[in-house]
Amino acid sequence: MAHRGRPRGFDADAALKNAVEVFWRQGYEGASLSDLTAAMGINRTSMYAAFGNKEELFHRALALYAEEEMAYAREALAQPTAYAVIETFLRANAEALTRDDRPVGCLSVQGGLAAGGDNGHIARFLADSRLAGEQALAERLARAIEEGDLPPDTDPHALARYVMVVSEGNAVHAAAGVPREALLASVEIAMRAIPTRQLK
Amino acid sequence: MAHRGRPRGFDADAALKNAVEVFWRQGYEGASLSDLTAAMGINRTSMYAAFGNKEELFHRALALYAEEEMAYAREALAQPTAYAVIETFLRANAEALTRDDRPVGCLSVQGGLAAGGDNGHIARFLADSRLAGEQALAERLARAIEEGDLPPDTDPHALARYVMVVSEGNAVHAAAGVPREALLASVEIAMRAIPTRQLK
DNA sequence: CAGATTCAGTACCGAGCGGTACAGAAAAAG
DNA sequence: CTTTTTCTGTACCGCTCGGTACTGAATCTG
Incomplete structure (x- = not known):
């Protein structure tokens, strides 16, 4: 299956790594979408396109945390x-x-x-x-x-x-x-x- | 010093005891004023008159918790x-x-x-x-x-x-x-x- | 009685929340 | 070139938040 359209302009893994730190410091509820996207260096829209929603982002972040930390x-x-x-x-x-x-x-x-x-x-x-x-x-x-x-x-x-x-x-x-x-x-x-x- | 005006119509200690349970279950940020006043059985306004604000209520709740629990x-x-x-x-x-x-x-x-x-x-x-x-x-x-x-x-x-x-x-x-x-x-x-x- | 204080209730404030819609630009495939 | 997809950015949605203003009734003191 070929890829059509503009490719993703950011490193999803690097962005996720930054999200881990925000969740780590502030907890799930304490980390707002604005906090997260600011730390990840991407736009709100891009985050939803790449990760679905806040809860799925948290799951991915915890998986990365378990794997690396x-x-x-x-x-x-x-x-x-x-x-x-x-x-x-x-x-x-x-x-x-x-x-x-x-x-x-x-x-x-x-x-x-x-x-x-x-x-x-x-x-x-x-x-x-x-x-x-x-x-x-x-x-x-x-x-x-x-x-x-x-x-x-x-x-x-x-x-x-x-x-x-x-x-x-x-x-x-x-x-x-x-x-x-x-x-x-x-x-x-x-x-x-x-x-x-x-x-x- | 005498007391003038209508007396308080609820038991502040009993209300505080109920607030303790809400903070206990939901944490400081997780406990909303609506949750708290509903459990305390009093009005929003009465809570502010009796305890000041949410943070002071939490301090009082923690003090009661330390004393009783x-x-x-x-x-x-x-x-x-x-x-x-x-x-x-x-x-x-x-x-x-x-x-x-x-x-x-x-x-x-x-x-x-x-x-x-x-x-x-x-x-x-x-x-x-x-x-x-x-x-x-x-x-x-x-x-x-x-x-x-x-x-x-x-x-x-x-x-x-x-x-x-x-x-x-x-x-x-x-x-x-x-x-x-x-x-x-x-x-x-x-x-x-x-x-x-x-x-x- | 008059004056003071608190009651219960509701409506509202500005702010932030998670999430979405829509814009116009950029970069890939055909 | 056209089409398609994702980009960045902004504006907005409905909702809840902590906190305040205001009403009219109730209940105390003097």
């Missing part, structure tokens, strides 16, 4: 031991929450927590996406139990949920301006709750 | 040992986050996380109020160190921050619909990071 999570899952998986994840998470070239905090956490009215499905969508990460971690921990890397009576879902609780709590702290070193100190304490193979 | 935190601080203080706080917190006669989650956490634009000072105000609680806990833990109740090399601020991280992470989970038992399981794991006098 959460890459450390997938890398952490590849660590050889459960302890290393968790420690790598939480430390990288604390650093990602406080990168000085990015908004502080986590897009998924602060993007839709307050959306309780008409946009309740946004909050549910974000919660489900976080739950998917928690599930992936639980499966990795279940494998660790099979490998004798965690005590056999460990509940992998409960442990994964605890890790995500620390991650999200740190996200709330980061959004409040707590510095990186303080987040890492919380990670260090949190790691004391993780069983190690040696202690078994 | 966070009473368990002050009770927890009165526990005899640091371990008991933390465990009592986190368990009561998990239950408060999932009371079926109240909105799920924490007003302070979900009330203003997404407020990044004009209402940024709301988020900062909420963060400061959470920090005050963290500071109170840190002082209680410092006393515990003096009493030999925690190892002398313990950093009370870091430990208090960790406890608040767990509390806020659980608040995020609760807002996502995670049930009480799951929150309590995270508390149980989190407690493994808390030193006890016996283990010293």
Whole structure:
């Protein structure tokens, strides 16, 4: 199928990347179309032609965020031991929450927590996406139990949920301006709750 | 000073209590004046006469929330040992986050996380109020160190921050619909990071 | 009683929202 | 060249927002 007419004059991926930052800083409801299009450097009309509407733009933005800004999570899952998986994840998470070239905090956490009215499905969508990460971690921990890397009576879902609780709590702290070193100190304490193979 | 004119025809405290629930469920920006006055059972005009404006109403609502819904935190601080203080706080917190006669989650956490634009000072105000609680806990833990109740090399601020991280992470989970038992399981794991006098 | 204050209710303000319509220019295919 | 598609830009849609003005009735003090 051939292409007819004037081609798109902007880089949709680059524009989406800029939209991510706006949603990250201001949340779904707090980011107005004027904010978004201004940051994306394109016109209102072009945005609707390229992405459909605000909600679809948000979905695309969250997908890009998960792919680029959460890459450390997938890398952490590849660590050889459960302890290393968790420690790598939480430390990288604390650093990602406080990168000085990015908004502080986590897009998924602060993007839709307050959306309780008409946009309740946004909050549910974000919660489900976080739950998917928690599930992936639980499966990795279940494998660790099979490998004798965690005590056999460990509940992998409960442990994964605890890790995500620390991650999200740190996200709330980061959004409040707590510095990186303080987040890492919380990670260090949190790691004391993780069983190690040696202690078994 | 005497009172002249028609007296107020509604219970301001009861109306404020209803406003708390709306802010709790929908956040600061998500709660419209129509939502608020409808729940409070009073007129728009009466609200402005009694509370000033939306932001002052929110301040009053948060104060009432801290006084009534966070009473368990002050009770927890009165526990005899640091371990008991933390465990009592986190368990009561998990239950408060999932009371079926109240909105799920924490007003302070979900009330203003997404407020990044004009209402940024709301988020900062909420963060400061959470920090005050963290500071109170840190002082209680410092006393515990003096009493030999925690190892002398313990950093009370870091430990208090960790406890608040767990509390806020659980608040995020609760807002996502995670049930009480799951929150309590995270508390149980989190407690493994808390030193006890016996283990010293 | 008169005067003061608050009541409930409604209509309205300017502003911003998400989204659309329409303009005229630009760049591709045939 | 014509046609088609997308471009940029502006104006506008209906709606909701927080907040105000005004009305007439109600209820207090003095």
